[in-house]
Amino acid sequence: MSKYHALTEAQAVQYARSLPDLFTPDSELSSHEIGDGNLNLVFHISEPSTGKSIILKQAIPYAKVVGESMPLTLDRARIESEALLIQESLCPDLVPHVYAYEPDLALTVMQDLSDHTIMRKGLIEGNRYPLFAQHIGRFIAHTLFYTSDLGMNQQEKKLRVKQFINPELCKITEDLIFDDPYRDADTNNIPPAIRDAVEVLWKDQELLLEVAILRNGFLTKAQSLLHGDLHTGSIFIKEDSTKVIDPEFAYYGPMGFDIGALFANLLLNFTAQEGWSKDAKSRADYRNYLLGTVKDVWSFFVGEFRSLWALYGVDRVFAGESYQDYYLQQVLRDTWGYTGAKMVRRVHGLAQVADINKLEDPAAKERAQRIALRIGTTLIKQHRQATSIDGLIEIALNNVE
């Protein structure tokens, strides 16, 4: 680690020049640091003469969390680049290409996706992405299946578990998703208007039991190599392309945690239509689009997952149809639960979402927050009885009608 130093823009250019087969020798390159500076430096390096460009992402050895700097391992750059390479091997079109990884500098060189939009922003703008459900359904089916005991050599899988032991970033999730929102923690950002609803959670014993069960699953269920932070801010999108980025939270955990992260963020945008939609009809339309996306993602996931299992399952004992039904039912239950947990933490936890927080009308914002808490807590409480994705959609609809 002694060779580590944070790059300047000039050093980023110099490093980019040293990469083989990317830029024309001696051509002019421009460099801009475009990261938000919380966790990483992000340099956009472009060659005006050819239009070529790349991204250099460099981890910095601290994070601005809880308002101040705290040390954070540079090993997350290794985790991110190694996870990206595995994901690229499984779904080459759905992640940025990695050109190089420089361990000493905690630096990953990857494809520039400036022509894509961050999906959260796209949804806030009311855009629709007709290919998204199919793309992301394939992404979760392939990454979750092929890294699990169902789809890869089970002894190599154990070495993967070892490779992706990720204590520091898991700790962030454990605190911010599965602990702090359920007590009066300093890290929370409780909107004063809904403090009454938040305080109800802290005393709801039925809810707290189910949160403990979900926390335990996050801590112990080493099913698949997860992305670990699969919200709509980790997805670059345009009409015909979907790219999943930023897998620095990758570790072996429950499949439903990734799927739930995705559904939670679609449903948070669903609640935020209290403010974004111009009228009742456009609100109902866009909500239907979002719920349709949830349903389609699940259908594509299940269809693809089942066919991968039938064709490429590695385990004789797991090949029975009734076991596969049982297994997918467990994934569904986890998905309900983690969807709920991921919604609740975004309402009054440390890290919230622009979908709700950028609403200008305080009444609409408050309605969205209360709806999100109701949907989230209902999903958490009912997750062990879940039987279908339609049930989840019904809970969402019941809480806005």
Place this chain on the structure above:
Amino acid sequence: MSKYHALTEAQAVQYARSLPDLFTPDSELSSHEIGDGNLNLVFHISEPSTGKSIILKQAIPYAKVVGESMPLTLDRARIESEALLIQESLCPDLVPHVYAYEPDLALTVMQDLSDHTIMRKGLIEGNRYPLFAQHIGRFIAHTLFYTSDLGMNQQEKKLRVKQFINPELCKITEDLIFDDPYRDADTNNIPPAIRDAVEVLWKDQELLLEVAILRNGFLTKAQSLLHGDLHTGSIFIKEDSTKVIDPEFAYYGPMGFDIGALFANLLLNFTAQEGWSKDAKSRADYRNYLLGTVKDVWSFFVGEFRSLWALYGVDRVFAGESYQDYYLQQVLRDTWGYTGAKMVRRVHGLAQVADINKLEDPAAKERAQRIALRIGTTLIKQHRQATSIDGLIEIALNNVE
């Protein structure tokens, strides 16, 4: 690994002499290799002039499994000695003391337990061990609690998971316990007299579903650092002392797997009383003793585990009483299931037990085998509905009456 070489008896003496503070300088030491030679060399080194003695256990780089040699990692010696050291830190009186560990030689120097008997042998001889339930109940409570997310720092636990990734030895369990007994595998040793009952298992879809669920738990549920092979042949015992040995299968898995291994082997001896007991009364007596032991172990375990949790639980979210009840019910369910799986594999799998196999009367042996299959398969099938340890005991009794 280049420094590795299998020790001769003379080299074992030489090595023992080099250990500080053990033997008198220049005194005569005797050395005998007493291992069965399947997996390890075991040297008993003693100093006749003082009566002092130690054990040198050296892993050999292959195993005699399936009738021929297969390569097997020497890393298991590291796993064994590191697991022993953790167990010793938690229950110093219940494991052999480790004097030294020599990684290059895959060699562990430990306390000589020649004054103890292997418990399987003791049970076959009809002995009773009044302190055993209390001892082993404490062993499982402390080792399972303090290595789990309930009782240790959760980020350090993840590093422990990494430390005890144990692919090769887990593979043996995965094959011999959770696969081969449920198909016509070459590795099985099917007693011809009960082939009919064995073939029934292979077509029992209800059973195969539950076996798949238990297999999945073994593969993915990283709850605690398990001993991994906690049968009565891994326990040295005498009236006032219990010592758990041989944790080379240690890895992070479901708590119920260790408890189930123990119960299965008590119940196998229970079935074998078809032959060992002289008459109906002594048979009923000894069976009551064994079932009483199962019940007492569970009670001591639960009592101790709950009090450790109350006093030393590290996790606020897991502190609720209803969660603790839920958690222990899940451990009970796993215990039923793994007890059943561990019984079935010992009837017609590769590795069987002397309790049954040493019975001389073929009719008694066959009865014992059929009883073991009935108890085992019933426990597997009903494990997800388990509510009490009494239910397990009832199943055992119902199948001999």
